[in-house]
Structure formats: C-alpha cells, structure tokens
Amino acid sequence: MNQARILVGSVTFAIQGRDILRAHGMRAYIERGKGPQPQYGCGYSIRVDGDGAEAQRILQAHHIKVLGRVGADGA
Template sequence: MSGQYIIVSSITYAYKGKEILERKGIRASVERAPTEISECGCHYAIRIGNASLDRAIRILDHAHIKIISVGGGNYGIS
C-alpha cells in the first residue's frame, strides 16, 4: 500500500470517515488493510489523496472516528 493512509477498526468507520473527508474536500478511498498492517484482517484503510495526513487525522478525530494507525509510503506505520 503506497501513499498516505489511515487505518480504522471496521468497514463502517472506514466509509463514514471517507464520507466526512470528502465533504471537507479531501479525496479518499477505502480498502481492506493488508496483512502486513493488520494481522487480524479486520481493519480497513482510508487512503488519502489530495490533503495532508495531519489535516485528515484532525478531521476524523473531531468526528470521533477511532484511528488504529496511520502511515505513508510503503507500509510505513506510526
């Protein structure tokens, strides 16, 4: 998975987060988090397109979307 992404705990949070980000003008897409990131296989990634990762995190945090981890590049997690 390349690019900037935010890992959330469920597909429900992923699509809710995507919708919130898009309303704020941020391109976003949802995909299942790869096993390198989510060993349990139940997490989903919101891929961030045209905005800073920090801005997207602030927006999701304000909307009470629980973030599991964030990253950028190739599987970089913080």
C-alpha cells in the same frame, strides 16, 4: 502528491470517515490492507491523497476511532 493510509477499526468507520473527508473536500478512498494486520482491527483503511495529519485530525474531531496512520508523515 502525498498519500496517507489511515487505519480504522471497522468498515463502518472506514465508510463514515471517507464520507466525512470527502465532505471536507479531500480525496479519500476505502482500501483493504495488503497483509495480515491483526493489530489494526478490520483491515480496512482510508487512503487520503493529501495531508494525512489534517485528515486524521478531521476524523478524530468527528469521533472516528483512528488506530494509526501510514505515510505522509505518519508512522
């Protein structure tokens, strides 16, 4: 299964984004980055089991600030 990690700017966005993705039927979880990521803000991200690009599109449509995406066609 594809997995993507979507990087967000705060724990608030991480929880809100996870809930939005779950409401869209996606498997989403909060994760903390494994290493120092000053460029990615809070270090929290949303792990998605599935289509990372679609998850990112959903989040941005709900005004969740996405700082980047790792895996599943992301950077």
